[in-house]
Amino acid sequence: MKRVLVVGASAAGLAAAETLRREGFDGTLTLVGDEPAAPYDRPPLSKQILSGEWSPTRLPLRAPADLDALDLDLRLGAAATGLDLAERAVRLADGAAVPYDGLIVATGVRPRRLPGRGAHVLRTLDDALALRGRLEPGRRLAVVGAGFLGSEAAAVARGLGCEVTLLEPAPVPLAHALGEQVGRVLSRAHLEHGVDLRTGVTVTEAGKGGVRLADGGSVEADEVLVAVGSLPNTEWLVGSGLTVADGLVCDAYCAAAPDVYAAGDVARWHNPLFGTSMRIEHRTNAAEQGMAAARNLLHPEARKPFAPVPYFWSDQYDMKVQAYGYLRGHDGVAVVEGDLDERRFLAAYRTGDRLTGVLTVGLPPKAIRPWRQAIAAGAGWHESDLLPAPA
Structure with a gap:
């Protein structure tokens, strides 16, 4: 593999590019982004940037020297407009056609x-x-x-x-x-x-x-x-032959087709840990999935399923909300620590007979870590010693 193209220059795309270099890929590595700015962090936009607490100069994900060290063919301000799987080329809005041997789609979402x-x-x-x-x-x-x-x-x-x-x-x-x-x-x-x-x-x-x-x-x-949700940026893939259904549909390895992988908010993949298809719009997942997609593309003989315990956080007023797992579609919730009225508590989520999620408000990070491990282990609802024994 001599040419790898990563379409999408945010957290997932950058993580994929860095992983490719770290794993020894020394060929042509093209990183395409529709925004003119170098890769920057998005979660602070609705918090520190909106409040004026941060200057935009704090947002870049990497210093210019670190980006230079990746030896990228960096194409910023050039949105992808089409994909030809047979020719292995992506068309850009500026008229260019970028060839590839391996492709990682990380085009994210846009607001509804x-x-x-x-x-x-x-x-x-x-x-x-x-x-x-x-x-x-x-x-x-x-x-x-x-x-x-x-x-x-x-x-x-x-x-x-x-x-x-x-x-x-x-x-x-x-x-x-x-x-x-x-x-x-x-x-x-x-x-x-x-x-x-x-x-x-x-x-x-x-x-x-x-x-x-x-x-x-x-x-x-x-x-x-x-602020009514997002739409995956998949229009440029229409007619390509790839399957699009609320995201680019991938298997457990994040593969959408031979030598085509996806990562981040745009990727809908089968997470074997939860046995379901999911698309996650969280910063941590974007970086982790970018790394996983890059490794699987570069080392097809040693591919590993991408089976994370998703994580997200939110800051609202004086509340720090943190959660691990897949909370959507849950069948039950149990508050096992703290007090709801005081906005300081831990809630566990059950889907079927499994522990599938945990959320904390106002508790330190260490309170949630053992729960993450239990979710990753596929603990049953009544098997986890973190939950109170049934009456």
């Missing part, structure tokens, strides 16, 4: 949008800076979507003195992922910090001046942030 003009989204550094420039004391911000991104932005805006209205179609925010008990705990934090949280409402249009609701009502605002 709503009808209307003038609303903000939050995915890129430019998005974060544009919104940050409008958040001043007394200004009214409407946030559509009370998931993690919307909740983090609402918390930051309240800290900056904005009047915040948080709109969510579900009766309890995040209940579909974390359970109703935990969702209510996180919701109370918004209310206690003065956010006007409105649940069970559907927004049909979002733009300059506010939002329109499905019931005919409206919410006036100086600025609107739409």
Whole structure:
């Protein structure tokens, strides 16, 4: 293999490129990114960048010298527009056709949008800076979507003195992922910090001046942030012959086709640890999967399934939320440590008869580590000595 092409220059793509070099690949390594900026970290966008706590100069994932040391054919500001599997070439928006022997797709996701003009989204550094420039004391911000991104932005805006209205179609925010008990705990934090949280409402249009609701009502605002989820960047793969279904579909090795692998937010792969197909939009998974895809591409004779215990975190107000495992589709939740009312607790998640997830709020990192190990070991719900014995 003489030429490897990595499409996507964020956390997953950079991790793949670094791993290829570390594992001994000395051929042509092309890294393509649609943004003009060098690879940078995204989680701080809705936290430290939006609050003004950090300068954008803290975001780059690697120093220029470290990128230079990778000896990359770096193509920034050039989005991929098509893939020819037979010719083994990727077409770019600038008209170039980049050949490859091995390909890693790491094109990430983009924000879902709503009808209307003038609303903000939050995915890129430019998005974060544009919104940050409008958040001043007394200004009214409407946030559509009370998931993690919307909740983090609402918390930051309240800290900056904005009047915040948080709109969510579900009766309890995040209940579909974390359970109703935990969702209510996180919701109370918004209310206690003065956010006007409105649940069970559907927004049909979002733009300059506010939002329109499905019931005919409206919410006036100086600025609107739409945070209603993401769409995988797979349009450029249409007609390529690869299978696309809410992400680029891969096997347990992150392979989508011979010599074609995927990593990060765009990849939908079969995780054998949980026995299901999943697509994870978390920073830690992006880096881990980038490394795994690169190793499997470079060493096909020694491929290993990618079977991680996913990890994510969120900072909202004074709460540090951390979770391991696959919480979606759970059958039960048990609070086994701490107190929900004090927002300091550990909740364990059951799917079938297995321990499949754990979430903490307000606890130190060491509290969650043994649970991660139990999930990785495939512990049964009643087999883990971390859980209280059944009555």
